[in-house]
Amino acid sequence: VESVPDIHNVQPFLEAASNTWIQVSGLHDTDKLTSIWEFFDLHPLIREDIVNTAQRPKVEFYDNCVFFVMRMLNYSDQELTAEQISIVLGNDFVLCFQETGEDYFNPIVKRLSTKDARIRKQGTDYLTYALIDTVVDYYFNIINHLADEIEQVEDELLEESDTEQLNQIHKLRREIIFFRKSIWPLRDAVNATIRDETTFIEDNTKIYLRDVYDHMIQLIDNIEHYRDMMLGMHDMYMSQVSNRMNEVMKVLTIIATIFIPLTFIAGIYGMNFNPENSPYNMPELSWYWGYPASLGFMTIIALIMIYYFKRKGWF
Amino acid sequence: VESVPDIHNVQPFLEAASNTWIQVSGLHDTDKLTSIWEFFDLHPLIREDIVNTAQRPKVEFYDNCVFFVMRMLNYSDQELTAEQISIVLGNDFVLCFQETGEDYFNPIVKRLSTKDARIRKQGTDYLTYALIDTVVDYYFNIINHLADEIEQVEDELLEESDTEQLNQIHKLRREIIFFRKSIWPLRDAVNATIRDETTFIEDNTKIYLRDVYDHMIQLIDNIEHYRDMMLGMHDMYMSQVSNRMNEVMKVLTIIATIFIPLTFIAGIYGMNFNPENSPYNMPELSWYWGYPASLGFMTIIALIMIYYFKRKGWF
Amino acid sequence: VESVPDIHNVQPFLEAASNTWIQVSGLHDTDKLTSIWEFFDLHPLIREDIVNTAQRPKVEFYDNCVFFVMRMLNYSDQELTAEQISIVLGNDFVLCFQETGEDYFNPIVKRLSTKDARIRKQGTDYLTYALIDTVVDYYFNIINHLADEIEQVEDELLEESDTEQLNQIHKLRREIIFFRKSIWPLRDAVNATIRDETTFIEDNTKIYLRDVYDHMIQLIDNIEHYRDMMLGMHDMYMSQVSNRMNEVMKVLTIIATIFIPLTFIAGIYGMNFNPENSPYNMPELSWYWGYPASLGFMTIIALIMIYYFKRKGWF
Amino acid sequence: VESVPDIHNVQPFLEAASNTWIQVSGLHDTDKLTSIWEFFDLHPLIREDIVNTAQRPKVEFYDNCVFFVMRMLNYSDQELTAEQISIVLGNDFVLCFQETGEDYFNPIVKRLSTKDARIRKQGTDYLTYALIDTVVDYYFNIINHLADEIEQVEDELLEESDTEQLNQIHKLRREIIFFRKSIWPLRDAVNATIRDETTFIEDNTKIYLRDVYDHMIQLIDNIEHYRDMMLGMHDMYMSQVSNRMNEVMKVLTIIATIFIPLTFIAGIYGMNFNPENSPYNMPELSWYWGYPASLGFMTIIALIMIYYFKRKGWF
Amino acid sequence: VESVPDIHNVQPFLEAASNTWIQVSGLHDTDKLTSIWEFFDLHPLIREDIVNTAQRPKVEFYDNCVFFVMRMLNYSDQELTAEQISIVLGNDFVLCFQETGEDYFNPIVKRLSTKDARIRKQGTDYLTYALIDTVVDYYFNIINHLADEIEQVEDELLEESDTEQLNQIHKLRREIIFFRKSIWPLRDAVNATIRDETTFIEDNTKIYLRDVYDHMIQLIDNIEHYRDMMLGMHDMYMSQVSNRMNEVMKVLTIIATIFIPLTFIAGIYGMNFNPENSPYNMPELSWYWGYPASLGFMTIIALIMIYYFKRKGWF
Incomplete structure (x- = not known):
């Protein structure tokens, strides 16, 4: 097992390594991309979905690979932004495509660098699980950030309620809707992967995916919870404005x-x-x-x- | 494979060509219509549904053909309008009926004209896929238009909120409801087509239909997203009016x-x-x-x- | 095939005719009713349901017959009213019970009178289909009437909004709820009839029932659409009152x-x-x-x- | 078949009669209760559910009996109150437990007293049906009462809207929620009973239960209808207050x-x-x-x- | 059957006793925890879930055990707080982990201490049932507390409605959402346990679990009921503020x-x-x-x- 986290000149590795992980950041160098997916013989629809970065999270099963689309969520300048992460899992390779150069998967690279790490002894399916798990872990960061903001707005609301809070509530509602849109379909995709009967993912990796699935459910529970709370907070805001008037x-x-x-x-x-x-x-x-x-x-x-x-x- | 994009005097082609695409614009010349569907022996219920242009999008499987009803959406004078597209897919023919003469399917005609195009080598089922795909592509135009308008109204709303914005919000809500009504049933129809076991549609065309189905899901996700947002925007409008008062x-x-x-x-x-x-x-x-x-x-x-x-x- | 559209003295026909349609208007002459259902040996529960005219639309399969309950909707004095239509379909007879003497089914009687009409050549199941179809056609009249009224109120709303419009909106909401209550269960009943495996309804009649089913779905789509619109209109009314204030x-x-x-x-x-x-x-x-x-x-x-x-x- | 409508000293009857109906009013005399359920060998969980009178309506199938829990609804002093009715149906006995001494089931007692009544010729399962049917009939009384009150409030609302109507609307909403809570689970219980394959209930009694099930559906339809209407009425109230202001x-x-x-x-x-x-x-x-x-x-x-x-x- | 309710120095008991119940309070002494779960050979994911105390209620079936996660709810200082209870049921042991030292399960300890108690004669699965049942019993305390508060606020609301009531309503809504989030997934977990076919839980214990399941349904019914009521109360509050104004x-x-x-x-x-x-x-x-x-x-x-x-x- 060998990890190749850099982006260019992967051709030699491809032929040498047995289990290969290729991390591609930036989707504009079409020549490079073409050379990669020609080498791995990817279906035209996969190629299209990788480049068109507004896909819905999903999993698709092809003859020679499994194709995952996920959305990495991040806060940049207090704005919740999304970036598409496409993962192609083949029999002895994992391809991971992302638009920007953000090193979300650094922890995995580190784990791969330490000798005797469990992740080094497992196959490409475990690596895929690790990638998905990392994305879901990011979701927990986001939801904690949301929870903090919601709590803060709620505390402020008990004291005063002006246009500032209204805009905050509106922004939080939008972010929750946006978050929801990213995680609902991923839950279904993870579930479909667990129930799938192809041989790309082994049974003891599926136990770990089941754990990811549990986390997804927990996230969705929380997001629905926060959605209900935002509705309650808007109602409360309106009631307070009425009371004030x-x-x-x-x-x-x-x-x-x-x-x-x-x-x-x-x-x-x-x-x-x-x-x-x-x-x-x-x-x-x-x-x-x-x-x-x-x-x-x-x-x-x-x-x-x-x-x-x-x-x-x-x- | 030969394409016949014009409307009249198709009789000779019908007998000569092996795989035929007939595009019928305007549904008032009953004689022509009768001659066409007598030739292809269409079921009375199909004939009725083609002429009665207020059908719900659907797919129906008959002994000698598959019958699709779709709604093409378009903006004319800032108004979202719908037009019924009826497609009949037989073993070696595709009939496509529309009310107006708008050349929505020009791109396909062009692709058919270029030699060696993939679409020329495929059967009538691939052509049907191409027609459906074109309709769904139009939906993406509509939703982008909607998204632009929503964003604009939302930006205006943060600064001021007068009756202008209220009417805009109301108009957008109506359009979203209208859009939704067109795409929900089409999703079910595409899904039914994928799961169908008749021999009109081959398996490798079904992979492409699955892609269309994914697009439909994505559209529905977006439309539900925008619906939630419109609700939030109306709430915000009301809150702002209350604040103003x-x-x-x-x-x-x-x-x-x-x-x-x-x-x-x-x-x-x-x-x-x-x-x-x-x-x-x-x-x-x-x-x-x-x-x-x-x-x-x-x-x-x-x-x-x-x-x-x-x-x-x-x- | 012989049609007997009048109500009294059917006894002789019953014994003579092979395929009989009896149309009973008015449910107060218990003697007549008893004589009819004794003759056809109807189950006590059917008898009860025919007389008790507040039944939910449904279909029930008995050993010797199929029993349909539908609600005919009509506008009388600008008020949406409902009337129960009970149809009993046996092997060689169709009984149709209604409370008032309104001749809803006149078109069918006319079609039966014209020689060589398709309906004359078909069995009692086709006649039942024709009766159901007539009721559903009435629904389309109602929904068009509703659509006109909604559009009118909406146009008025853009100009002014006083108590008049509020009462109109309230009335329309009530009518939509009322309409919905009548057609939702009928959809299930028609669906159950299509899927049923008794021999009362032949397969080629079921194709026509499938068409009725499609119409029902379309009606329900529309009614849900209008319901959403009414909600939007009420919201708009409230916003306008707030703006006015x-x-x-x-x-x-x-x-x-x-x-x-x-x-x-x-x-x-x-x-x-x-x-x-x-x-x-x-x-x-x-x-x-x-x-x-x-x-x-x-x-x-x-x-x-x-x-x-x-x-x-x-x- | 012999009916024993009184509560105490049933021991001799128990041993003599073949098909026994025991009506127990008041659940405080634990000695009596114990003697009864020891005699019929009831499961500990049944005993617990009978005494704990806040059970959800349900049906449970045990080896030696079927256990029904229902809620009898009644108006006392303009307040909607509920009382638990527990029915145990064994092979040759029916036990019916209720808290108060209200003689809800008097009509059945009367029918049992008249010679040659159908109910005398049927088994204990028919008696159970008759008991359930009586409870459901009471529901129809309640819903008619609700309908009258709703109509009255609605009429008043068109003329004036003060705090009186607001409290009425609030009270009606509560009652509808309360009613709904009682009948939704009973519907499922009746359905489970119809689909059940134990031998406690015979097939021709199931036809009657199917009729009860239809009535339940009708009740639920109505209750949802009234719930929608109450929402509309509250909206209208709010609109009128706004108009007034x-x-x-x-x-x-x-x-x-x-x-x-x-x-x-x-x-x-x-x-x-x-x-x-x-x-x-x-x-x-x-x-x-x-x-x-x-x-x-x-x-x-x-x-x-x-x-x-x-x-x-x-x- | 021997009960070991204290926390430390369990090693000797583990080897001696046949059916063991270990109650672990406080999850910070990692050495102790490690020694326990090494002894019982728990899966890494179980270990993680026990320590990470923000799990969603669930049940998971492993080869050597069944793993339950529940949330104990409690009022401390008028605030509804949750604590994770993790139960591991093996063939001859039950492990129960909780964060604080609260003795929620004292009643069970007492029952175990009395000789000839039913619970002493049953296996570890019955003990697990008893633990779950205790948690659900606590839920009933919570819901009764909620019901009291709701009724009190409602009574106050009929007299006056100021910011105090608004904050109360908001707090109650939050608590209901919070409560709901804890019991919905537990219902599914209990249901999954009943339907499970592993041999950890015997059939006659499942009858008792079915009873717990009924209680869960009843709780959920109530919580939805109260949720509807809170919505109605907020509406009423708003209406009263409007009336007041x-x-x-x-x-x-x-x-x-x-x-x-x-x-x-x-x-x-x-x-x-x-x-x-x-x-x-x-x-x-x-x-x-x-x-x-x-x-x-x-x-x-x-x-x-x-x-x-x-x-x-x-x-």
Whole structure:
């Protein structure tokens, strides 16, 4: 078992090594690609799917190989991005194609470098399992990151809820939908691989794949859980905005309904009816206790209003 | 293998050619239609389904042919429209019926014209695959168009949200529902074709149909994804309208609750109680510091209000 | 083959005719009913189901007959109403029971009257198919009617949205739910009939039933489509009401926040502080430019407010 | 066949009668219970389920008996309550346990008392059918009661929508959820009984159970129908509250926006600028047409406002 | 049969006892753990799953054992917390791993201590059943606790609805989602165990597991029931907030629309137009009945407004 993690000039290795792992980063050098897949005699549809990097995660069984498509998820600049990982498992080779040069599979390279590592003693199917497992491990990173963000937004939401949180909730919902879209089909693909009866994957490797499958189910459980929670959080956001508006309305209503009648009374006694022309023209203005009485009357009205709002439980 | 892309006077070709493709555009010339399907001996139910262009996408297996119904989707004047494509696959013929004269299948005609093209060497089942594949490729155009529009609306939504966006969201939702209605049944039809055991479609063509099936699944995944996103966008729109209203309410409440009490005080000192009749009638009006004191009192009230709103986090 | 579309005095026909169709309208004349089903030896449960006209659409296979229950839908006075149609298919007879005297099946009677019609040459199973097909054709009328109403409400909604539209949306939702309840079980019943292995229905009639089944699926697709659309329309209605309220709030807020401070200033200079008692008591009132200055000050405040609202995009 | 509807001292009957029906009301007299189930040799799990009256409806097949759990639903004081009915069907006995002494099964007792009744000639399996059928008949009463209440609330909703209706809708939703929880599992239990191959239930009794199963399906259809309707009604309630609020806002806005500017103008001419000190200080006050002109100006402003609201369609 | 409930120094027992139950609390002493699972020869994946305490509930069948993962739920400080319980069932041993030292399984220890207890006479599979049953019994405690809280919040909701209830509803929704996530997979695991054909679990123990399975179904029914209810309660909360806001708006609108016009009239007669310069300048001020007439006019306007609101049903 020998590992060849670099990308170019693999031709000699191909012919020498018995179990070969070729990691191809960057899918634009069509000549190289052609030479590789001509050597391994890949079906035209596989070639097409490797280059067209918007495939759905899936597994396909061909006569001379098994073809996996997965989506590696990553956060770059707080944005969840996806990259297609295509794996071709043959009888004595594993091809792994990715678009960028990110070394996601470094841990495996390291394990392969240490002597006596279990992975060195196993076949190409175990290596494939290790690759898939690495991708799924990345998913757990993502979901932990999501969980942290959700918890943070939820904590903030209990204190205040402004447009900032709304945008956060919206972003998280989008990411959860995006994540879901990547892992649902992979679960089916892993399941199909376990149930498959071709000889590319041995039975004791399938036990490990079953473990990956369990992890997928767990991820999906979590993602559905978070989806439900996001719905609940959006509902809560809306309820809080409504509550807030209710609060604002109450302040306005209390102030307005107390002072509008008082202002009206002040307006009455601000009228300029001529008391000289008639005894009925605003005689209150000349009363001895006129001013204090009017102030007292206003106070009584205000107190009645306040009592009314208190009883309604408005403050 | 010979291609006959024009519509009329096919009778001679029918008798001469071995593998025939007849493309019929326009379904109103009943005489022509009758002559064609009498020649190929089509079942009455097929004839009915071809003319009645509101069929659900489906596949039906008859003794002498396989009958596909699909819906070609297209944007005309920013409106998503559908047109029924009916394909009849016999042992050595393919009939393709459409209502309008749009040359959707031009690429296939071109491929057929080039010598040594793969499609020329394959049977009528491969041609049928090519026709279905072309329809599904159109779906990808549609979904990309939809994705662009959704992204644009979403970007606009982060800045402002008026009735324009609401109508856009509503239109997109309708289009997604409409799109969904066209592709869900086609997926089942393609799947039924793959699993079918009649001899009209050979096994190595079925590999290609499996690829079409994968594309269908991918489309459905995307459409469900966009549907979820539209729901999220509508929720966000509603939240933003609520936020906006909350904002408007706050401005009104702040202005009103600051000035209404002040106006009330000004109203008090605008009353005309006669100070000559009684020492209790508005003695403030004659105080030396009366006016500045009242202005100061108003300022204090305003400051208290502002402090109160600040602490409530209203601005 | 002889058709007997009238209801009473069928006894002689029963004994004479080989293939008999009896159409029974009105289920209150228990004597007649008893005589009919005694003659054909119907199971007690069938008898019960025919009279109890709130049955769910279904098919039941008995030793001597097949029993269908369907619901005929109709608009009477703009209200969607349902009527139970029970069909009993025996080896050489078809019984059809309905509550009212509506002649839904007139077209079949006409076809039976024309000599050499296909329906005359076929057995009772084809007649049963024709009856079911007629009911399903009625469903298409209903759904077209629904589609028209939905489109009309949607068009109105883009222009204005008042309580009228809300009630319309509510009515349409109810009708869709009602329609759905009638056709979902019938689909299962038709499917069960197709898959059934008794000898009451021949294989070439089953091809026609498969066509009915396709129509049922199409109806269900449409009904689900309309259901989704109604949900979208209700959401849109709610959004529009919110938008409207937002609009109303803005008008109120703009007017109030511009004039409330101005009114306050006018109130200030309406106070009656005595300028004779103190140089600080409202000296502005005696200034040479006092009045124009105060008007100018108010104008400036109003302009600032208007600028602020403009910048906020409120008008 | 002999019926024993009373509860105590059944021991002698047990030994004498061939087909025995024991109706046990009240589950607190543990001695009696123990004596009964020791006599019939019931499995410990059955004993536990009978006494623990919060079981889910189900059917369980034991070696010597079939064990049914059902929930009898009833309205007491306008509240939907449930009571567990446990039925044990053995080869020649039927045990029926219930908590309260309500005589739900009186009709069966009556039928058993009449000579020559069909139920007397049938075995214990038919009696079990009759018991289940009675419970399901009660469900129809409940659903009719629900339907009446729903229709009533819906009618009220078209006229007005206050907290009363909201509480009604909430109560109905709860009852529907509660009802659903009782009948969904019973459907599965009845279905399992029909498909079961033990010899406790004879084939011609299964035809009757199939009829019960149809009724269950019909009930579930109805309950889902009502659930959809309740959702629609809640949506409608919310829309109406929004409409109402919109209406209230409009009234406030119209009155406020018409009178606030007018009050401002009145406020202007209520200012006390001294005309003697300056020709610019409120010369309008001394104009010959000053007062009528100001009133006319106000009228014009009010008319403009009214015209603006009319054009906006606010009233 | 001998029970060994303490954690350390089990080595001697292991070799002596025939049927052994080892309860391991705390998963940090890796040396102990290693010695235990080396002794019982556990598969590496089991070892990993035991230590990694965020597993999904599941059952896995290995050659030498059956491996269960469950989640014990508990309330600590009003917070619903979960703890992983891992059970390994071998031919003559049961290992039970948990993180904390909580003695959840005390009742079983007690039952094992009493002589002649049924549990002492049964094999390790019955003990495993007893452990699972204990966990499920805890679930019933949790759900009863949830039910109490839900009922309390619902009762409060009928009286008032403030942020307190909103937070409660949100918390309950989260707990229900959390609970659901724990019990759904366990149901599948128990079901898989019942259907399993390995010899680790005997048939008469499976009858008891079927009972546990019934309890799981009942729990899930309840949890879905409560989930529906929480949705209904949130809807009701929102409706009540809307109603409340409507109420607040009405109070504001009534007070404002009554007094704003009156204040305007008072403002009119507060204007200072000079009656000496013109007979048209506010002659009303000098009328004999001027003041009473203006007050009367205001009263009439107020009464008209009140009548209008009454007729609208606003109070």
